Amino acid sequence: DAGITQSPRYKITETGRQVTLMCHQTWSHSYMFWYRQDLGHGLRLIYYSAAADITDKGEVPDGYVVSRSKTENFPLTLESATRSQTSVYFCATTNDRVQPQHFGDGTRLSIL
Amino acid sequence: AQSVTQPDIHITVSEGASLELRCNYSYGATPYLFWYVQSPGQGLQLLLKYFSGDTLVQGIKGFEAEFKRSQSSFNLRKPSVHWSDAAEYFCAVGGGSSASKIIFGSGTRLSIRP
Numbered sequence: 001d002a003g004i005t006q007s008p009r010y011k012i013t014e015t016g017r018q019v020t021l022m023c024h025q026t027w028s029h030s031y032m033f034w035y036r037q038d039l040g041h042g043l044r045l046i047y048y049s050a051a052a053d054i055t056d057k058g059e060v061p062d063g064y065v066v067s068r069s070k071t072e073n074f075p076l077t078l079e080s081a082t083r084s085q086t087s088v089y090f091c092a093t094t095n096d097r098v099q100p101q102h103f104g105d106g107t108r109l110s111i112l
Numbered sequence: 113a114q115s116v117t118q119p120d121i122h123i124t125v126s127e128g129a130s131l132e133l134r135c136n137y138s139y140g141a142t143p144y145l146f147w148y149v150q151s152p153g154q155g156l157q158l159l160l161k162y163f164s165g166d167t168l169v170q171g172i173k174g175f176e177a178e179f180k181r182s183q184s185s186f187n188l189r190k191p192s193v194h195w196s197d198a199a200e201y202f203c204a205v206g207g208g209s210s211a212s213k214i215i216f217g218s219g220t221r222l223s224i225r226p
Contacts, residue, residue, distance in 0.1 A: 004155075035216075042116075042202060042218040043156075090155055098144055098163070098206070101214070103155030 003027065004104035006091050012110045013081055021076045021107050023091030031094045032074040033058075033101060034066065036087040043090065049074055050097075081111045114139050116205050118217035126225045127195055133188040133220050135203030145186040146204040147177055150219075156202060162186065173197070198224045 007022045023032065030051050035043040035058075045058030047066040055066050063085060065077045078085055088108050092101035115138045125131055137143055144163050148156040160171025167179040177188045186203060200221050206214035 040218055042216040044216075045214070092155075100146055100158040100161055101156075103148075103157070105153070105155045 004091060004093060004102060006089075006104035006107050008107060009105065010108050012112065014112050015081055015083060017081050019078045019081055019109070021078075021089055021091075021109070023074045023076070023104060025072050025074075025091075025093045027093060027095070027102075028071055029093035029095040029102075030071075031097060031101075032068065033092040033094075034064070034074070034076045035090045035092065036060065036085075037090060037106070038087050046076065046089075078109075083111050085109065086111045114205060114215050116203050116215050116217040118201075118203055118220050120220045121218075122221045122223065124223040124225055125193055128192050131188075131190045131193045131197070131222070133201050133203075133222070135186045135188065135217060136184055137186065137203070137205040138184065139205055139207060141207060144206045144214075145177075145179060146206070146214075147171065147175070147186075147188050148202045148204065148216075149173075150200040150202065152199075159188070159201075193222075193224055195224045195226070198222055 005024045013019050033048040034046040037043050044060050049055045049068040052071050068074050088106045090106045091104040094101045117136045146161045147159040150156045159175050160169050162169045162179045169177050175190050200219045202219045203217040
């Protein structure tokens, strides 16, 4: 039972490049979320999705794009990476908006 | 505005000692409250949650938390810590009609002294 799989686990790229972080879940949960974790900030919500083809902005959406054509996948794209987007990115899911979220193991992204 | 404050950035306790991690929240209605734990290189794992009812909530790994509405607090406690409890702990608050309304605190890093 894989649950949530994030890939890649580690990524190094250069400023200006496009990079896509993948999130795949096996539970068919309705809700999926992308967070970034930075020292001193805890987790900040980037985007979330309530169902396939339904997405909405979170607290820090600028510079990011998401899509959700299938329930199980929720990719996050940095269209033109900047150094300020160096962070650890977490995907999370839940089947009910008031229930706790389940987290993936994260993607550590470094932008040089 | 909705917010969560974890006033302690880093706490060190001796193995076998008791633990209390503080969490204060600001929320306009009855909140949903969560404590998560994060081990190095891992995602967050739910320790416990409070939605309603009994204000003392039991969680996994021997943790408990008490909801105090008058103090807007949801402190996490453990009577006797183990070396394996060393990790980062996050308090979170949510509620209302939007799934995006879950706010995480900045975390408290717990170190265990042998």
